[in-house]
Amino acid sequence: MSLSKSEMDKLNVAIGKCFAQAQLDEVDIATIQAHELDLMTEMCLTLDQARKVSNWCQVQCQRHWAQSLYYTQQETGDVVKERAKFGAPYQKYSFRGYRT
Secondary structure, eight states: OOOOHHHHHHHHHHHHHHHHTOOOOHHHHHHHHHTTTHHHHTSOOOHHHHHHHHHHHHHHHHHHHHHHHHHHHHHHOOHHHHHHHHOSTTGGGGGGTOOO
């Protein structure tokens, strides 16, 4: 599958953020997840490099979940109800193949 120049640029930036261990936003995570199979073929990454990118995406998904839970708890102050409301930490990202 051939990527367009704009998709390739977005993917290059997102992969660069992963190697630098910088924070990824939702768009970067979605870009990497959409082209996860292309990491080794189109981007010429080794297996270890592709695994590092995938693991960093998982860490950033965890960070997004924890941040959303933290800010919601601070606003309402009711910890028990909010934790029951959110459920498993990976529930929001279960469609991406992470454990729920």
